[in-house]
Amino acid sequence: MQRILSTEIPGKEKQTVTIAGWIHRRRLLKSVAFLIVRDAAGFSQVVITDPAVREQVEALTEETVVEVTAQVTANPAAPAGVELTGPQIRALSSAVGVHKPFELHRPELGATMATQLDHAALALRHPSRATALRVSAAAAAGFREALERQRFVEIHTPKIVGTATESGANVFTLDYFGSPAYLAQSPQFYKQLMVGVFERVYEVGPVFRAEPHDTARHLAQYTSLDAELGFIADHRDVMAVLTTVIAGMVATVESRTAVPVPAVPSEIPAVHFEEALRIAGAPADEPDLAPAHERALGEWAVREHGSEFVFVTGYPMAKRPFYTHPQPSDPRWSNSFDLLFRGLELVTGGQRLHRYEDYLAVAPAPEKLAGYLDGFRYGMPPHGGFAIGLERFVARLTGAANVREVTAFPRDLHRVTP
Amino acid sequence: MQRILSTEIPGKEKQTVTIAGWIHRRRLLKSVAFLIVRDAAGFSQVVITDPAVREQVEALTEETVVEVTAQVTANPAAPAGVELTGPQIRALSSAVGVHKPFELHRPELGATMATQLDHAALALRHPSRATALRVSAAAAAGFREALERQRFVEIHTPKIVGTATESGANVFTLDYFGSPAYLAQSPQFYKQLMVGVFERVYEVGPVFRAEPHDTARHLAQYTSLDAELGFIADHRDVMAVLTTVIAGMVATVESRTAVPVPAVPSEIPAVHFEEALRIAGAPADEPDLAPAHERALGEWAVREHGSEFVFVTGYPMAKRPFYTHPQPSDPRWSNSFDLLFRGLELVTGGQRLHRYEDYLAVAPAPEKLAGYLDGFRYGMPPHGGFAIGLERFVARLTGAANVREVTAFPRDLHRVTP
Incomplete structure (x- = not known):
């Protein structure tokens, strides 16, 4: 019999259907037993009164994969108003009676982060973790769709390089x-x-940082959403594209999941770094924004512009990588930006240098970068771009305290398994 | 003035427009000069008769990035029936008069593969190379679209692992x-x-093989298109999904590029390994298919079924990885398959083991695979999947003799730059 999904059961009252999934919860009461069966779409409630089937179910522990053929019965008290009665049950997986490090039917995974990560194959089945990964998939799809609509072409680039990309620090050898x-x-x-x-x-691809920091927001591998575009006037053209991309990502998350999403203004407020320091009450010679400054800017953007997003532009050249384009009117500053979301940095981007002679003047080791400088030697238009850390984006959107909660199998200072 | 693309010029006769791009070819005749300007969409012909503009153009070498504002003039002899006359030209990049290792306006890149790869930033601008990468982008998009339509969810998994994935051979440390x-x-x-x-x-992501082979089809990094699905009856359900995926990839390549594509039958012919040996005229105890056998099968599929694609199923268990599901009726054979295209292996896939006890019996080092085996311990449905090498797929489709021709910055035994 053709299997249907849990979400396809309502409306099929009095019909016999077959579902399949994992025993999410098993409740053995005196005169009746219940199975909550989880599939990729949701949950079904199975009611067992037949003693022979009950005996079978007593041997099947939670997370056993089962196929259930049963009658659809209306029950206003059941989830979605229906339950499955008179079931025939077939176990599709081993039904090993293992001790589990945590129970998936609790609202929260009651275990330390380390235990969750040690048993990722199980922990990721928890609805909260699976939802975060669905948000991640939706965000990546929204990123691609927004860019494809604007003539961007997908590329795949080397992850093994002969020269440390931007600096020699935090690089895996x-x-x-x-x-x-x-x-x-x-x-x-x-x-x-x-x-x-x-x-x-x-x-859309993995990037690698040998981060010596053991924090809630650093990973040794994360998914970077990168874009770059030519024939721009300056960084403001990049910010305009980024705004459409963020809006597309948020819209796709909204359409595919139940996670609440923020409004993305059609024009996100932008303040220059100098002004940002004043707003944050920081000294005018501060070289960078501290977390407290970013929070103050986030509050200011909500108060003054009703926006949870705010661009900070013009970061000091001294704090930006060598390929950054200076601000033409004052080369202490740059044509770069950060996008803050709820007071935290979400995206970094800007205009890059595009003239060969400018690269020769600033590149740290031109002889090691010959293959890179070649592109500028042969002619490159004014261009810029940005990079969004997918896991950080999802963590901010879902309110996860730790980026590891929204990463399938995180890698960090202490962890290279499973 | 708002820039338009080369493809937007026809129909704008007598208007003044601005285009931008790279000087693809410069021809300085006695009384007139021509620029062929290349942008992401195509080519425009610019005609220069003004001596002052000609003098300016004489200093701009090929690949200089220019912005051209000019009048659109009908000329049946010009590409697309229009050319740009009376231009004002502004150089947007350096116009360094460099010697180029090859010329982009020739139909073929007249240089050795090594020279092309050394100067990838330039070589990839050649229309033939750029087209191959557009085919690659279209194929990946078609892969994703076909799977998203069938409830598949995108995942991002670790590229750094604590245990060599399938064997200790050919792995980078x-x-x-x-x-x-x-x-x-x-x-x-x-x-x-x-x-x-x-x-x-x-x-969709990079995979890494420390391949000691220096051939036209091996790369140290390539893009793997992976899919896996649960609740299957056996490998034939995987083959059915793969068939829709190949059809989707081919359809997207057809809709986005001018590259000729093969017909994908709604049901691709399939032969069991035993039968495949007979068709190929190989001894019955042959443990694997040699390239000559695959070619013979490709010819047979065209002859007997009018199909450029053919599945070979049931490969000997001895030749397949430990997680392969045996053929229930005869465990010498497996529920696995290869998909051949034009007589070459394009995809490998099959049904996997799904019971914990089966893994314990065959896993080469269960104690090292605890995080993997966890998934089966807690319950996994019958499942299977496949992996398509993106670069090989594109090479077969475009007829490229070397997989490096369809890879942006290939990595191999001898090359880790640019």
């Missing part, structure tokens, strides 16, 4: 056929070069 | 905060575990 090589910290150089081919490009 | 770790050879284990969460999952 590997043995590449007997010689040292490195894991790419970002696709920055490659996406810039590909502007020379397609004008507008994007990539 | 890295220094992970002072301990050894490895680059993932495939997302196999993770996509299987995620079947326990979403039932149906897919991933």
Whole structure:
């Protein structure tokens, strides 16, 4: 019999249907037993009164995979107003009576983060964790859709590089056929070069940081949503594209999940770094924004503009990577920006240098970057771009306290398994 | 003035427009000069008769980025029937008079593969190379669309792993905060575990093989299109999904590019390995199909079924990885398959084991695979999946002799730059 999903049961009252899924919860009462069966779409309630079936169910522990053929019966007290009665049950997986480190039917995973991560194959089945990963998938889909609509072409770039991408710090070293090589910290150089081919490009892929920090927001591998576009006037053209991208990501999350999403203004308020320091009450010679300053800016944007998003532009050149384009009117500042969401940095981007001679003047080791500088030597238009950390975006959106809660199998200072 | 694309010029005769792009070709004749300007959409022909503009153009070498404001003039002899006359030209990039290792306006890149790869930033601008990468982007988009339509959820899995994924061979080792770790050879284990969460999952991401072979089809990093689905009867359900996926990929390539595509039958012919040996005229005790056998099968499929695609099923268990599900009727054979396209292997897939006790019996080092085996311990449905190598797919479709021709910045035994 053709299997249907839990969400397809309502409306089929009095019919016989077959569902399949995991025993999410088993309740053995005196005269009746209940199974809550979880599938990818939701939950079904199965009612068992037949002693022979009850005996069978007593041997099947939670998380056993079952196929259930039963009658759909209206019951206003059941979830979605229906339950399955008179079931025939077939176990599809092993029904190993294992002790579980936590129970999936509780609203919260009652275990330490380390225990959850040690048993990721189980923990990710918890509805809250699965929902976060659905938000992640929706956000990536929204990112791609927004860019495809604007002529961006998807690229795939090397994750193994001969030169540490932006600096020698926090880079993983590997043995590449007997010689040292490195894991790419970002696709920055490659996406810039590909502007020379397609004008507008994007990539969704892993980046690697040998972060020595053990915090709630650092991962050794995360998914970077990168975009780069040519023929811009300056960084404001990049910010305009980014605004449409954030709006697209949020819209896709809203359409695919039940997670509440923020409003994205059609024009996100923007303040220059100098002004941002004043708003945050920081000294005028402060070289960067501290977390407290970012929070103050977030509050200011809500108060003054009714926006949970705010751009800070013009960050000091000294704090930005070498390929950053200076602000033409005052080269202490840059044509770069950060996008803050609820008082936290969500995206970094800006205009890049595009003239070969400018790169020769600032590149830290031009002889090591020949393949990169080639692109500028042969002609590159004014361009810029941005990078969104997918896991941080999802953590901010879902309110997760730790980025590990929204990552399938996180990698950090202490963890390389499972 | 708002820039338009080269493809937007026809129909704007007698109007003044602004285009921008790269000087693809410059021809300085006696009384007139021509620029062919390349943008992401195509080419425009600019005609220069004004001596002052000609003098300016003489200093701008090919690949200089220019913005051209000019009149649209009908000319039946020009590409698309229009050209740009009376131009004002502004250089947007450096116009460094560099010697180029090859010329982009020739139909073929007249240089060795090594020279092309050394200067990838330039070579990728050649229309043939850019087209191959557009085919690659279209194929990945078609893969995702076909699966999203069938309830598959996108996942992102670790590329750094604590245990060599499938075997110890051909794996890159890295220094992970002072301990050894490895680059993932495939997302196999993770996509299987995620079947326990979403039932149906897919991933588009890099995989790494320390291939000691220097051939036209091996890369040290390639893009793997992976899918895995639960609640299958056997491998034939996986083959049915794969058939829709290949059809979707081909359809998207057809809709986005001018590359000729093959017909994908709604049911691709399938032959069992035993039968495949007979068709190929190979001895019955042959343990695997040699390239000549695959070619013979490809010819047979065209001859007998009018199909450029053919499935071979039931490969000997001895030749398949430990997680492969045996053929229930005869455990010498497996519920696995390869998909051949034009006589070459394009996809590998099959049904996997799903019972914990079966894994304990066959896993090469169960104690090292605890995080993987966890998923089966807690209950996993019958499932299977497949992996498509994106670069090989694109090479077969475009007829590229070397997979490096369809890869932006390939990595191989000898190359880790640019």
